[in-house]
Amino acid sequence: MSIESAIAGLQTFLGNRLNRSKSDLAAHGGSETHFPPMLPDAVAYPESTEEVARIATLCTQEGCPVVGWGTGTSLEAQSLAVRGGVVVDFSRMNRLIQVNAEDMNAVVQPGLTREALNRELRATGLFFPVDPGADASLGGMASTRASGTTTVRYGTMREAVLGLQVVLADGRVIRTGSAARKSATGYDLTALFVGSEGTLGLITELTLRLHGLPEAISAAVCAFDDMKGAVNAVIATIQSGVPMARIEFLDTASVRAVNARSGAGLPERPHLLVEFHGTPAAVAEQAETFGEIAAEFGAAGFRWSDRAEERNRLWEMRHQAYYACLALRPGARALVTDICVPISRLAEAVEETAAEIAASPLEGPILGHVGDGNFHAILLVEPGNAAEMAAAERLSGRMAERALRLGGTVSGEHGIGLGKLGYMASEHGPAWQVMGQLKQALDPAGILNPGKLVPPAAP
Amino acid sequence: MSIESAIAGLQTFLGNRLNRSKSDLAAHGGSETHFPPMLPDAVAYPESTEEVARIATLCTQEGCPVVGWGTGTSLEAQSLAVRGGVVVDFSRMNRLIQVNAEDMNAVVQPGLTREALNRELRATGLFFPVDPGADASLGGMASTRASGTTTVRYGTMREAVLGLQVVLADGRVIRTGSAARKSATGYDLTALFVGSEGTLGLITELTLRLHGLPEAISAAVCAFDDMKGAVNAVIATIQSGVPMARIEFLDTASVRAVNARSGAGLPERPHLLVEFHGTPAAVAEQAETFGEIAAEFGAAGFRWSDRAEERNRLWEMRHQAYYACLALRPGARALVTDICVPISRLAEAVEETAAEIAASPLEGPILGHVGDGNFHAILLVEPGNAAEMAAAERLSGRMAERALRLGGTVSGEHGIGLGKLGYMASEHGPAWQVMGQLKQALDPAGILNPGKLVPPAAP
Numbered sequence: 001m002s003i004e005s006a007i008a009g010l011q012t013f014l015g016n017r018l019n020r021s022k023s024d025l026a027a028h029g030g031s032e033t034h035f036p037p038m039l040p041d042a043v044a045y046p047e048s049t050e051e052v053a054r055i056a057t058l059c060t061q062e063g064c065p066v067v068g069w070g071t072g073t074s075l076e077a078q079s080l081a082v083r084g085g086v087v088v089d090f091s092r093m094n095r096l097i098q099v100n101a102e103d104m105n106a107v108v109q110p111g112l113t114r115e116a117l118n119r120e121l122r123a124t125g126l127f128f129p130v131d132p133g134a135d136a137s138l139g140g141m142a143s144t145r146a147s148g149t150t151t152v153r154y155g156t157m158r159e160a161v162l163g164l165q166v167v168l169a170d171g172r173v174i175r176t177g178s179a180a181r182k183s184a185t186g187y188d189l190t191a192l193f194v195g196s197e198g199t200l201g202l203i204t205e206l207t208l209r210l211h212g213l214p215e216a217i218s219a220a221v222c223a224f225d226d227m228k229g230a231v232n233a234v235i236a237t238i239q240s241g242v243p244m245a246r247i248e249f250l251d252t253a254s255v256r257a258v259n260a261r262s263g264a265g266l267p268e269r270p271h272l273l274v275e276f277h278g279t280p281a282a283v284a285e286q287a288e289t290f291g292e293i294a295a296e297f298g299a300a301g302f303r304w305s306d307r308a309e310e311r312n313r314l315w316e317m318r319h320q321a322y323y324a325c326l327a328l329r330p331g332a333r334a335l336v337t338d339i340c341v342p343i344s345r346l347a348e349a350v351e352e353t354a355a356e357i358a359a360s361p362l363e364g365p366i367l368g369h370v371g372d373g374n375f376h377a378i379l380l381v382e383p384g385n386a387a388e389m390a391a392a393e394r395l396s397g398r399m400a401e402r403a404l405r406l407g408g409t410v411s412g413e414h415g416i417g418l419g420k421l422g423y424m425a426s427e428h429g430p431a432w433q434v435m436g437q438l439k440q441a442l443d444p445a446g447i448l449n450p451g452k453l454v455p456p457a458a459p
Numbered sequence: 460m461s462i463e464s465a466i467a468g469l470q471t472f473l474g475n476r477l478n479r480s481k482s483d484l485a486a487h488g489g490s491e492t493h494f495p496p497m498l499p500d501a502v503a504y505p506e507s508t509e510e511v512a513r514i515a516t517l518c519t520q521e522g523c524p525v526v527g528w529g530t531g532t533s534l535e536a537q538s539l540a541v542r543g544g545v546v547v548d549f550s551r552m553n554r555l556i557q558v559n560a561e562d563m564n565a566v567v568q569p570g571l572t573r574e575a576l577n578r579e580l581r582a583t584g585l586f587f588p589v590d591p592g593a594d595a596s597l598g599g600m601a602s603t604r605a606s607g608t609t610t611v612r613y614g615t616m617r618e619a620v621l622g623l624q625v626v627l628a629d630g631r632v633i634r635t636g637s638a639a640r641k642s643a644t645g646y647d648l649t650a651l652f653v654g655s656e657g658t659l660g661l662i663t664e665l666t667l668r669l670h671g672l673p674e675a676i677s678a679a680v681c682a683f684d685d686m687k688g689a690v691n692a693v694i695a696t697i698q699s700g701v702p703m704a705r706i707e708f709l710d711t712a713s714v715r716a717v718n719a720r721s722g723a724g725l726p727e728r729p730h731l732l733v734e735f736h737g738t739p740a741a742v743a744e745q746a747e748t749f750g751e752i753a754a755e756f757g758a759a760g761f762r763w764s765d766r767a768e769e770r771n772r773l774w775e776m777r778h779q780a781y782y783a784c785l786a787l788r789p790g791a792r793a794l795v796t797d798i799c800v801p802i803s804r805l806a807e808a809v810e811e812t813a814a815e816i817a818a819s820p821l822e823g824p825i826l827g828h829v830g831d832g833n834f835h836a837i838l839l840v841e842p843g844n845a846a847e848m849a850a851a852e853r854l855s856g857r858m859a860e861r862a863l864r865l866g867g868t869v870s871g872e873h874g875i876g877l878g879k880l881g882y883m884a885s886e887h888g889p890a891w892q893v894m895g896q897l898k899q900a901l902d903p904a905g906i907l908n909p910g911k912l913v914p915p916a917a918p
Contacts, residue, residue: 102698102803145643156641158650159618174890180799181831182615183868184604184654185875185886186912187894191617191650195643212700239561241671282741340639344561372640409642416644427644431633434901435646441900442893453645 003085006064007042010086013054017045017092028069028087031077032134034333034381034389035418040067040081047092049165049173049204055088056202057171060445066169067449068198070140071113075336076417078144078197082451088202090139096120097205103179104210105162110139110203117208126210129154132413133319139203144415145195149318152238152371153245153277154211156413161194165205169443179207192438197415198449200442214277218287219246219311222299223269227251227354227366230270231347233297234370238343242289244371246275246315251354253328253365254321261324262317267301272370273318275311325365325378332380335392335419339403340374340412349406353377353399360391374412400426416453424455462544465523466501469545472513476504476551487528487546490536491593493792493840493848494877499526499540506551508624508632508663514547515661516630519904525628526908527657529599530572534795535876537603537656541910547661549598555579556664562638563669564621569598569662576667585669588613591872592778598662603874604654608777611697611830612704612736613670615872620653624664628902638666651897656874657908659901673736677746678705678770681758682728686710686813686825689729690806692756693829697802701748703830705734705774710813712787712824713780720783721776726760731829732777734770784824784837791839794851794878798862799833799871808865812836812858819850833871859885875912883914 010018020042029039046052059066065085072079081087094111101124108117115135117128130141132148140146142164147156154160163177166189176189193200224230234247250258250271258264272294276286291302305311326334341349350366357364357377368375377399379392400410400423410423424432436454439446446457469477479501488498505511518525524544531538540546553570560583567576574594576587589600591607599605601623606615613619622636625648635648652660683689693706709717709730717723731753735745750761764770785793800808809825816823816836827834836858838851859869859882869882883891895913898905905916 100801100803102694103801104698105801145647147641147643151641156643158641158647168893172889172893174893175888176890178868178886179801179866180833180862180868180871181802182606182610182617182799182833182871184606184615184797184870184872185868185879186654186883186891187659187897188604188617188647188650188654189890189893191647192897195645195647200646235561239563279744281744285738285740338643340641342559342562342564342638343640344559374639374641403639407638409637409639409644411643412639412641413643420644424645427637429634430631431635431648432645434627434631434633434648437900438646438651438897441896 001063003041003064006059006062006086009058009062010042010044010055014044014051019043028072028089029080031080032073033075033077034335035077035080038080038082040087041084043087043089045089045092049167052088052167052202052204053171053173055086056167056169059086059447060169063445064447065450066447068139068143068202070111070137071135073134073136074140074144074417075414076419078415078417078452080418082418090137093204099124100179101126104212105179105207106210107205107207108138109205111137113137114141121210125213127213128208129211130157130160133322138206138208142194142203142206143196143198147413149246149248149315149369151369152247153243157194158191160209161190161206162209163207164190164193164203166193166201167204168201169445169448177207197417197453199439199453200448216280216283217275217277217311218283219275219305219314220287221266221271221273221303221314222294223267223271223301225269225298227270227350228347229297230272231350231370233272233294233299235343235346236293236297237290238371240289240293242286244274245277246273247371248273248318249368249370249375250321251366253363254325254367257324257328257365258317258321261320261327264317273314321367322378326380328363328365329380331383333383335379335381335396336414337377337379337396337399338411338414339399339408340372341403341406341408343373345406345408346370346373349402350375352402356395356398360395362388362391362395364395372412373408460522462500462523465518465521465545468517468521469501469503469514473503473510478502487531487548488539490539491532492534492536493794494536494539497539497541499546500543502546502548504548504551508626511547511626511661511663512630512632514545515626515628518545518906519628519630522904523906524909525906527598527602527661529570529596530594532593532595533599533603533876534873535878537874537876537911539877541877549596552663558583559638560585563671564638564666565669566664566666567597568664570596572596573600580669584672586672587667588670589616589619592781597665597667601653601662601665602655602657606872608705608707608774608828610828611706612702616653617650619668620649620665621668622666623649623652623662625652625660626663627660628904628907636666656876656912658898658912659907675739675742676734676736676770677742678734678764678773679746680725680730680732680762680773681753682726682730682760684728684757686729686809687806688756689731690809690829692731692753692758694802694805695752695756696749697830699748699752701745703733704736705732706830707732707777708827708829708834709780710825712822713784713826716783716787716824717776717780720779720786723776732773780826781837785839787824788822788839790841792842794838794840794855795873796836796838796855796858797870797873798858798867799831800862800865800867802832804865804867805829805832808861809834811861815854815857819854821847821850821854823854828871831871832867
């Protein structure tokens with residue numbers, strides 16, 4: 001029973017779709033953020049659910065770790081094989097299986113990316129809204145319960161996934177959910193697997209809820225004198241019930257970064273980026289209400305984008321903000337924080353965070369999906385500089401404590417991976433042990449993404 | 460180790476809040492529908508989470524079944540103590556603990572009913588939308604993943620519950636979720652407990668998502684020449700993306716029933732009952748779009764209700780429809796079916812069902828939350844008439860098969876209880892066994908609502 005004998009067994013049916021080349025191990029051994037590389041022993045490229053089931057069965061027999069891999073864009077090292085073993089790369093399972101336009105859903109394989117899905121949907125009048133920025137795989141997005149700029153209106157992957165096909169550790173293949181819009185038949189296994197970061201099973205198929213493309217879309221940017229005004233405008237907007245499609249915050253440092261990268265030419269002040277979806281009349285009414293609220297909090301310099309190209313540029317700029325911030329300090333790596341608090345506590349959460357970063361030796365632009373109460377500080381650290389890394393971890397820890405003190409969560413959307421594991425006990429208390437019991441029930445050999453999410457198994 | 464010794468132990472700390480009177484056992488041994496009475500051995504009335512935890516701990520030690528009880532209005536006998544033991548009645552834990560108006564949530568005890576909550580919220584401008592008809596307890600609604608007339612707009616209890624406090628079988632008290640609008644920190648335990656029908660834990664506190672009372676509300680009824688026209692109007696409306704707040708169907712028999720009970724004076728034809736929420740302009744626009752679509756499918760006799768009293772009468776009539784249908788045949792009991800299909804298959808699901816009921820010896824009015832693809836046939840059966848009961852079960856079984864064949868679910872909202880247990884294997888396949896494994900992990904002694912929801916434990 002060993003990793004090596006598992007790999008030998010996998011080779012018998014995967015052939016050259018089991019890769020052990022140095023370059024491929026390296027490509028599947030890194031992350032987008034500050035975590036050091038951790039190489040798997042092999043990378044598997046299955047082409048069917050049956051192959052994934054054979055991988056799981058064999059790896060359970062051999063006690064070999066199995067770690068799912070979509071596009072490698074997760075930010076907390078969810079896909080790093082911390083105990084070696086096999087990374088299962090789903091890039092060859094990337095088909096759009098079916099679009100059910102009348103029921104507004106699509107059935108996809110886990111390796112399909114969200115942008116590829118939306119390209120395929122273009123002719124249908126439908127779209128898939130969840131938008132974490134990166135062109136992530138849909139299986140990965142489900143596994144990490146991803147969300148993003150449109151979540152304030154359309155929800156996270158929790159709301160977007162109607163059903164799953166999942167391969168369990170012992171090779172059983174199950175289906176969860178149905179194509180109906182609701183069901184009251186037993187435990188919500190769909191919700192249990194969404195966000196489980198590959199520790200309970202490997203997702204091999206997803207049924208996703210789609211939405212009709214809005215008849216009208218309008219977007220805008222506006223600037224505020226200070227952070228407080230911008231954040232309070234968000235709070236008032238959400239509380240007013242305007243169905244915002246997007247409402248994003250960039251602090252002054254983030255604006256400076258996107259100006260430098262995209263030539264956006266925004267005034268160097270805190271900004272909100274907003275979008276409205278609906279009928280032309282509804283969009284006009286929403287925009288007017290938002291404009292009035294924002295003006296009360298000192299918004300100025302409104303720039304409206306009703307044309308698709310302008311809007312695409314706007315959101316492309318937003319999506320590039322992470323890389324833009326990284327470029328503020330050439331060569332730096334980022335520790336990206338991700339707290340989410342009840343909307344009533346957003347102003348104090350952002351302001352306390354900004355003050356602590358200002359008092360630290362680090363740069364840390366703040367931006368985020370403030371309509372959900374979710375924001376990030378991108379803490380820029382020189383690789384190998386232990387003092388800076390310690391300062392970043394201290395700031396991140398203080399943010400996590402702040403989120404919990406204010407009734408929130410240590411991760412709004414990036415998940416746990418390696419970066420947030422240390423906060424699970426304080427966020428969940430004895431419920432964390434319950435997660436461990438569920439893991440133990442479904443994966444007693446502990447082969448699925450070991451070292452992640454649940455408490456270390458008792459020796 | 461016995462039920463009797465458990466009861467003796469409970470008496471030491473519950474005193475006269477542990478009741479064994481015949482009348483109280485009978486009051487907690489029946490259901491609203493056709494199931495025969497099944498009496499518990501005692502009824503406990505805890506007043507705190509700590510007392511619930513002591514009940515669970517003791518009952519696990521003694522192997523005594525524990526069954527939660529809210530208002531007893533579930534339709535599939537979820538709260539019947541099929542193996543005796545202790546029914547835990549939450550009526551003394553019915554406080555509204557806190558309203559966080561700025562964050563649009565409320566913290567409640569499980570025994571609070573939805574109507575009581577909405578009365579308490581009156582001054583806040585907020586409301587709790589989930590509306591199963593009965594004035595059910597919020598703990599019971601969470602346990603059965605209830606939904607109802609407003610689900611097409613506001614979702615089910617899956618969307619409404621932000622977090623829970625739960626007592627586990629072994630007496631541990633955990634909290635799930637947070638007050639933030641989203642989180643990506645581990646398994647979605649909230650969703651796991653919602654809909655688990657008391658088999659995984661006893662809910663002792665809920666944090667519920669509230670919504671702003673719409674600025675404008677408008678409701679309407681309209682009649683169609685035939686069922687097909689009404690159902691196709693629903694399908695077209697949902698597919699058009701109009702954000703309906705309610706869209707309910709009553710067939711001719713249901714209309715006859717509500718006319719008889721409420722003097723509604725509706726023409727004896729299939730009807731849709733609809734409601735729109737939003738700003739005045741948005742409501743007017745939605746109503747116009749719906750009116751155009753409905754007219755295409757032959758709608759006539761629109762009656763609009765913009766005044767609150769008229770609307771309240773309309774929805775009171777809808778909520779009384781179950782009792783109105785029962786009264787079509789004095790003395791009858793009902794077997795209530797509850798299938799939910801993808802919206803594109805709704806017309807064939809309703810029409811096939813209606814044809815089979817027409818060809819059967821039974822009366823069975825059809826009505827439901829058609830905007831979700833969910834509808835009910837209320838099969839009227841003479842108590843003790845085995846042939847009629849067999850005919851009703853045959854029709855119900857055929858509906859369940861139909862739902863599954865069309866990609867739907869055997870229960871949109873009433874849940875499993877005793878009535879749908881026989882369909883779990885066909886709906887979920889091997890995933891049903893996974894539910895059993897989760898149950899085994901959290902309640903190895905099997906004391907929580909035994910005989911429900913999960914596969915019978917291996918001997």
